[in-house]
Amino acid sequence: MTKVLPNVLFIGMGIMMFWQIQTAPAGRALQSGDPGPWILPSMLAALMIIIGAAEVVRHVRKGNASIGTSDAAPDDNAEAEEDTGVTQLAPPPMVVRIVFVVALLAYVTLFQTLGFTLATISFVFATVVVLAELTVRNILRAALTAMVTSLAIGWMLAGVVGVPLPGVLLVP
Structure with a gap:
């Protein structure tokens, strides 16, 4: 029930x-x-x-x-x-969880220093790489995903909505 x-x-x-x-x-x-x-x-x-x-x-x-x-x-x-028809996924291994927490802490710590775009690209890239199988194709896919996602979200938040974020690229 x-x-x-x-x-x-x-x-x-x-x-x-x-x-x-x-x-x-x-x-x-x-x-x-x-x-x-x-x-x-x-x-x-x-x-x-x-x-x-x-x-x-x-x-x-x-x-x-x-x-x-x-x-x-x-x-x-x-x-x-x-x-x-729902398939429950197994929880990620402890190493993946630790890498995610470290990446999140690094993101929060480096946000002001690196700026939104670079910090977000680094965070998204690290989390996607750690969750996927390590192949050249997946690493390239993670890099592309991180760049496109970070630039799009930065543009939407700073350019369209007007949220004052440090270090947003593609916003005049």
């Missing part, structure tokens, strides 16, 4: 985000047409509430909603997973 409690907590977190957004100061003088710093968190909170509510309704309609633990035996759960 599927649990409803995580979805209810998801809805509650969205409501709490709306409450926090209402109490947050603007931080700067808003100009005409400026939606303010609340637009993105408000959209995220609304999505959390909508998705959580949709999941609760879906589980209640199916009749498999429960708040507690599952009553089914472990074998019954395995059959249910096979019926859905």
Whole structure:
């Protein structure tokens, strides 16, 4: 049986985000047409509430909603997973987890020094390489993915949205 409690907590977190957004100061003088710093968190909170509510309704309609633990035996759960066609991946090895944490810490530490674009390229490249099989093709693919992703996100955040980020390339 599927649990409803995580979805209810998801809805509650969205409501709490709306409450926090209402109490947050603007931080700067808003100009005409400026939606303010609340637009993105408000959209995220609304999505959390909508998705959580949709999941609760879906589980209640199916009749498999429960708040507690599952009553089914472990074998019954395995059959249910096979019926859905969902394949659960094994967790990555400990070395991969450690490399990811080190890459994330390096990203946060070097963000101001290297700037957004170079720090993000390095982080994305390191994580994609560590998750993929080490071949020349995968390394080249990781480098291309890191560059395109970092440049596109930097352009969107700094160029389109106007977020002040240090060291964004391709933004005048």
